[in-house]
Amino acid sequence: MGAQDQRQRWVVWTQMDAHRVTLGMTRDDLRRVYLHLQLARLTDDRITVLREREICPPGPSSWGHEAAQVGCANALLIGQDYLLPYYRDLGLMLAIGLSPLEILLNQLGRATDRISGGRMRPAQWNSKVLRVISASGLMATQTLHAAGIAFALQIAQRTEIAMTFLGEGATSEGDFHEALNFASIHRLGVVFVCENNGIALSTPQARQMAVPYVADRAAAYGMTGIVVDGTNVLAVISAARDAVAQARHGGGPTLLEIIIPRRPAAVSINDHSAELADPVALFGAYLLERGDLTPELDRRLARQIASELDEAEQDALAAPAPDLASEEAPTLASPQTLDGAIRGEV
Amino acid sequence: MGAQDQRQRWVVWTQMDAHRVTLGMTRDDLRRVYLHLQLARLTDDRITVLREREICPPGPSSWGHEAAQVGCANALLIGQDYLLPYYRDLGLMLAIGLSPLEILLNQLGRATDRISGGRMRPAQWNSKVLRVISASGLMATQTLHAAGIAFALQIAQRTEIAMTFLGEGATSEGDFHEALNFASIHRLGVVFVCENNGIALSTPQARQMAVPYVADRAAAYGMTGIVVDGTNVLAVISAARDAVAQARHGGGPTLLEIIIPRRPAAVSINDHSAELADPVALFGAYLLERGDLTPELDRRLARQIASELDEAEQDALAAPAPDLASEEAPTLASPQTLDGAIRGEV
Amino acid sequence: MDQPPASFQDLSLVEALRDGLREEMARDSRIIILGEDVSMGGIFQATRDLRAQFGSQRVWDMPLAESAIVGISIGAALAGLIPVAEVQFADYLFGAMRQIVNEAAKMRFRSRGDWLCPLVIRAPYGGGLGAGPDHSQSVEAFFAHVPGLKVVIPATAADAKGLIKAAIRDADPVLFLEPKRLYQQSNGPVPTDDYVVPLGQAVIRRVGQDATVITYGAMVREALSAAEVLATDDIDLEIIDLRSLQPLDQTTMLTSVHKTRRAIVLHEDARFGGFGAELAATISEQCFAVLDAPVVRIGARHSPIPAHPGLEQTILPNATTLIQAARYLVS
Amino acid sequence: MDQPPASFQDLSLVEALRDGLREEMARDSRIIILGEDVSMGGIFQATRDLRAQFGSQRVWDMPLAESAIVGISIGAALAGLIPVAEVQFADYLFGAMRQIVNEAAKMRFRSRGDWLCPLVIRAPYGGGLGAGPDHSQSVEAFFAHVPGLKVVIPATAADAKGLIKAAIRDADPVLFLEPKRLYQQSNGPVPTDDYVVPLGQAVIRRVGQDATVITYGAMVREALSAAEVLATDDIDLEIIDLRSLQPLDQTTMLTSVHKTRRAIVLHEDARFGGFGAELAATISEQCFAVLDAPVVRIGARHSPIPAHPGLEQTILPNATTLIQAARYLVS
Numbered sequence A, B: 001m002g003a004q005d006q007r008q009r010w011v012v013w014t015q016m017d018a019h020r021v022t023l024g025m026t027r028d029d030l031r032r033v034y035l036h037l038q039l040a041r042l043t044d045d046r047i048t049v050l051r052e053r054e055i056c057p058p059g060p061s062s063w064g065h066e067a068a069q070v071g072c073a074n075a076l077l078i079g080q081d082y083l084l085p086y087y088r089d090l091g092l093m094l095a096i097g098l099s100p101l102e103i104l105l106n107q108l109g110r111a112t113d114r115i116s117g118g119r120m121r122p123a124q125w126n127s128k129v130l131r132v133i134s135a136s137g138l139m140a141t142q143t144l145h146a147a148g149i150a151f152a153l154q155i156a157q158r159t160e161i162a163m164t165f166l167g168e169g170a171t172s173e174g175d176f177h178e179a180l181n182f183a184s185i186h187r188l189g190v191v192f193v194c195e196n197n198g199i200a201l202s203t204p205q206a207r208q209m210a211v212p213y214v215a216d217r218a219a220a221y222g223m224t225g226i227v228v229d230g231t232n233v234l235a236v237i238s239a240a241r242d243a244v245a246q247a248r249h250g251g252g253p254t255l256l257e258i259i260i261p262r263r264p265a266a267v268s269i270n271d272h273s274a275e276l277a278d279p280v281a282l283f284g285a286y287l288l289e290r291g292d293l294t295p296e297l298d299r300r301l302a303r304q305i306a307s308e309l310d311e312a313e314q315d316a317l318a319a320p321a322p323d324l325a326s327e328e329a330p331t332l333a334s335p336q337t338l339d340g341a342i343r344g345e346v
Numbered sequence C, D: 001m002d003q004p005p006a007s008f009q010d011l012s013l014v015e016a017l018r019d020g021l022r023e024e025m026a027r028d029s030r031i032i033i034l035g036e037d038v039s040m041g042g043i044f045q046a047t048r049d050l051r052a053q054f055g056s057q058r059v060w061d062m063p064l065a066e067s068a069i070v071g072i073s074i075g076a077a078l079a080g081l082i083p084v085a086e087v088q089f090a091d092y093l094f095g096a097m098r099q100i101v102n103e104a105a106k107m108r109f110r111s112r113g114d115w116l117c118p119l120v121i122r123a124p125y126g127g128g129l130g131a132g133p134d135h136s137q138s139v140e141a142f143f144a145h146v147p148g149l150k151v152v153i154p155a156t157a158a159d160a161k162g163l164i165k166a167a168i169r170d171a172d173p174v175l176f177l178e179p180k181r182l183y184q185q186s187n188g189p190v191p192t193d194d195y196v197v198p199l200g201q202a203v204i205r206r207v208g209q210d211a212t213v214i215t216y217g218a219m220v221r222e223a224l225s226a227a228e229v230l231a232t233d234d235i236d237l238e239i240i241d242l243r244s245l246q247p248l249d250q251t252t253m254l255t256s257v258h259k260t261r262r263a264i265v266l267h268e269d270a271r272f273g274g275f276g277a278e279l280a281a282t283i284s285e286q287c288f289a290v291l292d293a294p295v296v297r298i299g300a301r302h303s304p305i306p307a308h309p310g311l312e313q314t315i316l317p318n319a320t321t322l323i324q325a326a327r328y329l330v331s
């Protein structure tokens, strides 16, 4: 490990120490955060393997986004606040309570998938009980829904908030502007989280916008704009809690930008610069160093998750494929619209 | 005249003095500007009268917008730079060379109207020779066209620029965001002029945005944002020339916000606070005070414009109504699309 | 309505519509109105006085952004409100099409019924007012084609009231298109009591024997006045007002054509690819054995709609077009 | 093409398309390509290598904003370029609909011909790849209905090349819809020389006697394979590929139906309010006297299109649907 890495590590540890104190997090809290980070990472890894075996369809990875997502989850009242995530938010979904089995049923589009039951491609999240609004595959549309939900909550004088997620590419859409504008006019209780990984498919940020930070866009709306380091889960929790508190208590919306690290080309155990870019490894190293985690516990945790994933994989593979002809038909569209025309009608 | 008005006037005169020097404007230049302001005002007044007589259809007035529009016209290479105005830009059109007759033919939707020949409602400007792009009745769509034109000009390494106009209400549209974003990414030669009159139909600015100035939105794009007083035509010329120069020489786009005065309830000759809110009266008073205009010249000018308007009104009323059945049909839509279906085909 | 109600009033279409909105808002506090300039009543005064009556928490002026109007409404509906959004002109719906087609119409489907969008989008549509190519369009064909969306068009004051109530009470998104040239017209008596016109029920506006005219919106009036003229020629038209295009009442339409053996489909929108094509295709198929002549389809010429009233007339169909077509068909 | 050209190559649809783009770009330096991720070739690789060949001033990655892609293209066209814009999936066109319908399609009209928009909007459309409700839609009905817009859909590699050239050379806006499930398929030989397939000319893909199938896009293949199966039953289908919906070649279609006296209209899009309604209505009207049976219309069920391939199949039509319909019709 080079001197620079050492120094960098020291800086991060110190920041983390400060955050855990401010946040008042217990050892159990910290371990739960770490569990969620690992769960996100290992589930994503498992999906990658299943993709290579052509069992799961191709799709995005949440590598590097774990701290952003788990961090935000730690700021919410789960099951009360409304969530409008995007396709990359695997870690968010796991952290608020979806099980690996639910994730894999969704990946495989099984009949028992409660997310969409094969109607949507995987990772278009949805959960009635967790108040996750069903996501389309379109960029930035959900930001307006989030503002609309917060608007309704304000009218009803409720204290739940809405939190929505999108990539930096999606901020180029007109809907993003319209959503931020409306939310700021009425000081709505909504948090717009931008997971900025610097690229949109193949398009780098520089071809997407002329500003260094997405959060610079907050100025156009007189709204709070925050940039936070997405490798540091405690920093994310801290920023997300501030934004949520402001939203919940009438202080209006926040544009919370989380900088996602670039995935290093190859990761080896002794490569500490790679560790620094990996939010999961980083937090593990920190907890180990501070004695909040032991190597045994770490391994046990990984084994537990792996066996849960094994079981989930088996169950998901055994689950039945969906069947529109049966009981699910009425939710296809409203009953009336189904009557209209019959395929191959002669 | 109260002491405060006196003082305010003195401040404005001083500012104007400074601008005329910086701009290097001759007496003739100043008089031409004044002529254009008066032409805009008197043509608008005439249209109002014709509306009251139900000869012209209802429509927007350009009262108070004259200095904004005439000022911008004075920054352009007319017939070379591209213009994408909106319905309120009567003063701009007159200043770049449309005649009162052309305006009135358009108001009446006559066959000889070269703007749209009755295809569009009045004031949806268009002129091939003046490089004014035909305007729709939709808000903010033209901002993307302006960026697209500037983009093409940049690719062709030309030095013409594009200037587009819109109200503050129209900035809420997603297209506005997408246009500014694209223009700033490529540092295009385009000036976005916002004529901020504080209201959109019945909706005040406070229900349109949470920022005090439209120009605050420039920060979201890393672009130049300028606010200028729309009662002071020389200040507008100065700001518009800066923006145009920057656009023409590769410095990128500007969001130029011009604050339009609210029309005072009633205007009397001795009401100087009203004079201060009226960009035409204000500039006239300034030129009189500085000896660049005499009362006789002022009256002669008004008479000349009035008689031109009289003539234009007569000619426009005498002009024929459009006739789609005749020579104009081919421009209706592309020839093929006209063939398709015939009204009342049996 | 099934039973004729007790008493009637004479109202314009826009007044009746407003009454419907008012009664529903009084009935259900979840209903909110939002749109550009709605607090002062909107351009056509459909929401006049509602803010005064129901307060500022029920009637909201929106920023000038149509995608936001629909997208915010979707969100508000998801959180339990029943938004009635006004889009100032139907032509502006194209700016909200992404939210309408890809979001509102698909929400029930994609969430397996977990999330519904009980929202109404109201928009004045159509020509006849010299409003030009981007303020005169008929847009029903674009939306009736979208699975998951309902499309409703009243032609009378009574239906404006009864249908807006049904639309508001529907659990799914409804596009409510108002023929703006009829706003100020009083056409038919409006029942004073609380009634609902169910979606998906056409009505026979005139009983006749010689040919069936299937139409909706502003063309209903044109059809009725054409029928008056033709009656003097001994041509007796049956006139059906569809009222709702999705769901579509095929039964009323097909039963009538089985009786008259001749059909004319009439709408103001461009003929090519218009909703009339669906109607004509269905009738041609279902009444193949009984039709005495091809179904006649009348619509606008395939052109943008000019603003100048004289020009506009040369593009849009009207009673005269129908009269010519009916004479040709029945002769 | 009128004369069969000298030599042929075997290319996939997307390769032929790319060849067409490449040849046009070499011919006319005003042509630029723009869209999301086009410099790396786009999701379906239609623009691969074009940046390398023509330089960064001819191929532009756009921000993630579809209204901008079309609006910027309109501006560039007005200033003298010929933009060929890619919208990554046709479903995203709804986000650009305001610019397409109210701006591009009306520019010639409203300016009395002063300003033209010679631009092409390319978009992959349709299902069959398990891409779900908002990445599988067929959108032709929405756009063929718009006065001022042309709509073109190739079904073979050769046509992809010939039609994209015609679209680029057209003076007005053209929506070019590419059946994405055919991208990687080689279907038919592609002439190597410079040729153009004029817009508005249908082609007879198979000559037959018993019934005419009018179709386009991905359904052409389904129709051809259904015809093979049916030939063993002694049912002989004539198959017409429209290639362009606006302008529409009515002559080829009507002449064929006059010959076979039976017609089936087939498309992948939802049947209700789909473009097939226009075709069926026109045939029913123009061939009234000769039709032996009602025109059969086949399209998708009125539902969003599910992602799961098994579910998707239950919604979209295919060769089997056509086989059943043809047997019923001809029996």
Ligand SMILES: Cc1ncc(C[n+]2csc(CCOP(=O)(O)OP(=O)(O)O)c2C)c(N)n1
Pocket (backbone or CB within 6 Å): A060, A088, A137, A138, A139, A166, A167, A168, A169, A170, A171, A195, A197, A199, A200, A201, D036, D064, D066, D088, D092, D095
């Ligand atoms: C309206 C729309 N346009 C384009 C796409 C295609 N698309 C899917 S993901 C993507 C890139 C998104 O990038 P970003 O917002 O930065 O999110 P990231 O995947 O990087 O997290 C694009 C262009 C889409 N799904 N929807």
Ligand SMILES: Cc1ncc(C[n+]2csc(CCOP(=O)(O)OP(=O)(O)O)c2C)c(N)n1
Pocket (backbone or CB within 6 Å): B060, B088, B137, B138, B139, B166, B167, B168, B169, B170, B171, B195, B197, B199, B200, B201, C036, C064, C066, C088, C092, C095
């Ligand atoms: C897309 C669209 N939405 C709404 C309208 C209706 N409309 C016409 S003018 C106007 C207000 C515009 O206000 P602003 O942009 O401030 O311009 P101003 O008239 O004040 O100069 C509105 C809402 C429209 N023409 N287009």
Ligand SMILES: [Mg+2]
Pocket (backbone or CB within 6 Å): A167, A168, A169, A195, A196, A197, A198, A199, A200, A201
């Ligand atoms: Mg990204």
Ligand SMILES: [Mg+2]
Pocket (backbone or CB within 6 Å): B167, B168, B169, B195, B196, B197, B198, B199, B200, B201
């Ligand atoms: Mg304004």
